[in-house]
Amino acid sequence: MTTASPISPRQALGAITLRNYTTYKRYWKLFLTGFLEPVLYLFSIGIGVGQLIESFELNGQPIPYAEFVAPGMLAASAFNGALLDSTYNVFFKLKYDKLYDQMLATPLTTADVARGEILWGQLRGASYSAAFLLVMLAMGLVHSWWAVLALPATLLIGFAFSAVFMAWTTWMKSFQDFDKITLVQLPMFLFSATFFPVEAYGDGAVRWVVEATPLYRGVVLCRELTTGEPTWASGVSVLYLLAMGLLGMVVVRRRLDTLLRT
Amino acid sequence: MATLHNAAAEGVLRQVDYWWTVFKRTWRGSVISSFVAPLFYVVGMGVLLGGFVSAAPAELEGATSYLAFLVPGLVAAHAMQLAVGETTYPVMGAIKWHRSYHAQMATPLRVCDIVNAHLVFVALRIASACAVFLLVLAPFGVFVTWWGPVLAWFGLILLGMAFATVVFGISARMTSEEGYGVIYRLGVVPLVLFSGSFFPIDNLGPVLGWVARLTPLWHGVDLTRMLCLDTVDATTALVHVLVLVVITALGWRWATRGLEQRLGS
Numbered sequence: 001m002t003t004a005s006p007i008s009p010r011q012a013l014g015a016i017t018l019r020n021y022t023t024y025k026r027y028w029k030l031f032l033t034g035f036l037e038p039v040l041y042l043f044s045i046g047i048g049v050g051q052l053i054e055s056f057e058l059n060g061q062p063i064p065y066a067e068f069v070a071p072g073m074l075a076a077s078a079f080n081g082a083l084l085d086s087t088y089n090v091f092f093k094l095k096y097d098k099l100y101d102q103m104l105a106t107p108l109t110t111a112d113v114a115r116g117e118i119l120w121g122q123l124r125g126a127s128y129s130a131a132f133l134l135v136m137l138a139m140g141l142v143h144s145w146w147a148v149l150a151l152p153a154t155l156l157i158g159f160a161f162s163a164v165f166m167a168w169t170t171w172m173k174s175f176q177d178f179d180k181i182t183l184v185q186l187p188m189f190l191f192s193a194t195f196f197p198v199e200a201y202g203d204g205a206v207r208w209v210v211e212a213t214p215l216y217r218g219v220v221l222c223r224e225l226t227t228g229e230p231t232w233a234s235g236v237s238v239l240y241l242l243a244m245g246l247l248g249m250v251v252v253r254r255r256l257d258t259l260l261r262t
Numbered sequence: 263m264a265t266l267h268n269a270a271a272e273g274v275l276r277q278v279d280y281w282w283t284v285f286k287r288t289w290r291g292s293v294i295s296s297f298v299a300p301l302f303y304v305v306g307m308g309v310l311l312g313g314f315v316s317a318a319p320a321e322l323e324g325a326t327s328y329l330a331f332l333v334p335g336l337v338a339a340h341a342m343q344l345a346v347g348e349t350t351y352p353v354m355g356a357i358k359w360h361r362s363y364h365a366q367m368a369t370p371l372r373v374c375d376i377v378n379a380h381l382v383f384v385a386l387r388i389a390s391a392c393a394v395f396l397l398v399l400a401p402f403g404v405f406v407t408w409w410g411p412v413l414a415w416f417g418l419i420l421l422g423m424a425f426a427t428v429v430f431g432i433s434a435r436m437t438s439e440e441g442y443g444v445i446y447r448l449g450v451v452p453l454v455l456f457s458g459s460f461f462p463i464d465n466l467g468p469v470l471g472w473v474a475r476l477t478p479l480w481h482g483v484d485l486t487r488m489l490c491l492d493t494v495d496a497t498t499a500l501v502h503v504l505v506l507v508v509i510t511a512l513g514w515r516w517a518t519r520g521l522e523q524r525l526g527s
Contacts, residue, residue: 186299
């Protein structure tokens with residue numbers, strides 16, 4: 001079993017990406033409208049509801065509500081996109097399409113499959129994030145060059161959640177199990193300081209719990225970057241998300257090995 | 263006439279139990295989407311974000327808190343989403359995937375019985391989900407009178423049926439489920455976000471405000487809110503009901519014709 005694989009990991013990644021691109025071209029309408037969703041949320045919540053809110057304090061500075069909520073939407077949309085790609089799509093390919101079985105009949109390895117799927121999710125997520133940042137810029141919600149780093153920050157969020165949710169998906173038995181994902185997704189989306197500051201939880205244990213969740217780290221990271229106020233906590237967020245993603249990758253690969261190589 | 267009515271009623275009754283049986287086997291999955299999820303929105307947007315809203319009742323269409331403003335909007339949006347959810351994939355499935363409509367056509371049932379039965383089931387789903395939603399929210403102190411939410415409940419069923427009949431008609435004519443993604447993203451999501459559920463439509467400005475006033479969801483949202491907050495304006499309420507009744511009636515024709523053409527050929 002020590003024979004060298006006929007293709008390198010990079011070639012494998014290229015092949016899987018090309019395959020995904022070819023099949024996805026058919027769904028370009030879905031792709032295009034997918035970008036609309038966070039923008040609509042920004043207009044509705046940021047502007048519509050924002051007119052009812054005076055302003056928030058951020059690092060001692062008052063900040064208009066739209067400026068507060070936009071980076072939250074940016075992070076949440078990276079999170080939602082990664083989640084959809086790595087749960088429903090992966091489940092379908094794993095269980096019904098048997099796509100990964102087919103891929104493994106070629107020189108591809110389970111590690112290639114995991115990397116390929118996550119890279120594809122990242123490419124899609126990156127295009128959404130970049131478009132959203134441009135909308136923020138056009139609306140005058142960005143005032144700092146640090147905001148350029150918000151794009152890699154959303155990629156980091158996407159990577160961390162893709163890996164972990166893909167790992168989780170490998171344990172799913174039927175579509176009924178997806179309710180459990182909704183039970184995790186929705187509270188995270190609503191309660192991760194996306195729509196209101198974490199101070200709403202007071203100073204107790206609830207706030208500690210919220211601050212320890214990955215989406216909260218991602219939201220705050222994006223907010224620190226788009227408002228131009230990165231801190232040491234931003235570094236903590238980066239390391240947290242990176243570790244989460246790498247851990248997820250290891251689990252995904254092992255699970256695909258046991259599921260498909262037996 | 264009497265026999266005709268009986269025939270229609272019998273056709274529906276013979277058929278509703280099918281959907282009821284399906285529901286009995288799958289309701290657990292719907293608990294989270296139809297109940298836990300809206301409750302998360304109430305707590306997140308209404309209670310927590312609402313704590314930062316310091317608008318006067320005049321800015322909130324008469325509500326004394328953002329929570330009281332938001333709740334009727336959320337229930338109305340929820341009724342719409344349930345109606346759309348029950349008339350998209352399940353209808354496509356019955357036509358195309360498991361073909362249960364075809365199986366039902368092999369019995370003495372007529373196309374309109376099949377449509378009616380499915381719609382009755384959808385109405386029951388909306389009625390029960392909205393009733394539970396309203397009951398759970400009552401202790402939050404968001405309702406001004408006891409009869410307001412009761413009347414609003416009937417309005418919510420009507421709102422749901424306006425969407426259910428129209429979307430049923432679309433589903434009966436659609437050949438591929440790919441269009442649903444677009445319906446959700448360009449139809450359902452913008453309606454939820456901009457039809458006065460989350461904020462007063464006056465905040466949209468004059469032009470977009472009028473666009474919002476033309477959407478069926480806004481009629482349902484405003485009707486529900488007027489009843490829940492006890493700020494009913496009789497003429498406006500009548501217009502809302504009338505609009506929803508007309509849409510439901512036209513939608514029902516559209517749905518029946520659509521399925522007749524689909525199954526007839």
